[in-house]
Amino acid sequence: MGQLLKEKQRLNVKNSGTTCEIISFLGGGGQGEVYKGKLDGKEVAVKWYFPDYLNNDPGLRNRLENLIKNGAPNDRFLWPMDIVTSQDDSKSFGYIMELRESRFKSLNDLMKRKVEPKLHVLTIVGFELAFNFRELHTRGLCYRDISFGNVFFDPKNGEVRICDNDNVDVNGAEGAIGGTPKFMAPEIVRGEAKPTTSTDLFSLSVLLFYLLMSSHPLEGHNESQIHSFDLPAQRQLYGLNPIFIYDPQDKSNRPDPNVHTNAIECWPIYPKFLQEMFVRAFTEGLRNPESRIREGEWRKAFVRLRDCVYYCSNCGEENFRDFESTETVTCWSCKKPTKTPMSVVIEKNRIAITRDMKLYSHHIDRDSEFDFSKPQAEVARHPTDPNKWGIKNLSSTAWTATAPDGKELGIDPGRSISIVPGTKINFGNLEGEIIS
């Protein structure tokens, strides 16, 4: 067990008026300890604060009560549900939240390669992070501590859970926390600013860079020259003289081939549009908080990145096709040139055709929002001829297609059209074309 609560100890649950029984210790952090508890027969997580910590964060109780009153932005947030107190210990309190399911792994696990999800899963994680932090920010709230330890994902499907929401507050409110080293915006490191939505955006960019590159955007030559990686060194690297490792103008901080091999291996595999976004995030965005990339832009970029995933024609490993480039992609895994995949072009979107390509409503309907729960089309094999592949209509409306020879074809829901380059498909208010 931890130091603060005992097994079978019962805590009073403020709003519901019931009690919560402590079952086991889950882990400790800088602010308190987390336990598994039972509330109305359901397992929950209980965070209980160190009494000393409460002195440093006098606004905590009010903040939590407001968070509880207003509720979570959505199910991706393991949000405070109710306050708990103890008759045995009046010096502290805690809160109840949903228990994180074991299918969710931390980004630490990804950094240590204890989990190795597929690349397309990482694109979904990136999308989910951008989408959900946007949900938080549009409510006028600020997270203030975006980092590895607070974000979890399902390596199978990319779904995320955002934890440790007890620092969340109205943007601009006074708070006790500055953030986590390596994720803090330079102006916070220099002591010039407090966490805001704008500094959240910087931390999000760092998190997304870590997600794809397993390295830090500012750790290059300058980091490798540091002997003792202590606070003064970190202040220099992340605050006083931050330089992006792929800054196109200032090449002084490129990754050190002896140390930063991840950045060197990962950076070239991503399409130029994504590289350019990271360049903006860590050049202009480093110096000017107003120039930071907003979640909406990241969200679109990760959707686009997902559309670029295809399989190497030699080894079958996932790669990204940069459709703006005519150069052959060399597979990052087998190092052989890959065959460019066919694709479907629908207005600005271009989606690589792979055995598991899916089209979603935002692809085929101009007026639709992102909704990945219901694919509208997928690649399917002919039921009797396994060499024949098609695009299957999973939507509820019929499409029409024009074959390269001009022949008109109807594609009813549940039916498929052969993948023939030059074929045009009319989805309703948008038209797509299969490109070889």
Next chain:
Amino acid sequence: MPLPGGELASRPLYFFWICDCSGSMSGQKIQSLNTAIRESIPEMKQVADDNPSGQILVRVLEFSSGAKWRNTQPIPVENFTWTDLVTSGETEMGRAFSMVAEQLKMPPMPERALPPVLVLVTDGRPTDDYKSGLNQIMSLPWGKKAVRIAIGIGGDCDFDVLEEFIGNSEIKPLQANNPEALTRYIKWASTAVVKDVSAPPSQPRGQGSVNVQIGQIPAASTDPDVW
């Protein structure tokens, strides 16, 4: 290999236990220390496990009449086990400091690392010239950069010496007057301090991910058809 790159680049963190094994530590004191350190090891391993950017390496130096290293090489905390300390003799702390200083030179220390953590545990007063040993530590770049923690057991300890060892007015020597306090301090030094030096804490680890079988790449057809 579904992902390019590998584990996040990390820096080593050298963690030194510098333990007083003089005659006065006999009995309950040394047994409490053995128990406290042994109990702290799983939590120290957890800290290492949760931390992608630091690699913790442990060294143990025991001193009494003379001093000796428990292992010739630093041990990664994942493989670290504790063997009980036994007591006899004087409190040659100066000798211990000199030997620590030898190990803080480059090499054997690498040029790139996290600041080393030195934890001194003692119940007495140095019986040799501790100042020259301490000066040797403080003359080295890694000695100056090291986070130095001191735990004094009981009231007979020379806390002035411990303060001198720490050399930082913001960190006070810890006085452990009972086994509970000793356990708490040992745990703090081996977990919270290590976290502070290396990286902030996070959550329990997970295990393996999906392994998708390589399938065929859809090929182009030649005949337009709807089925």
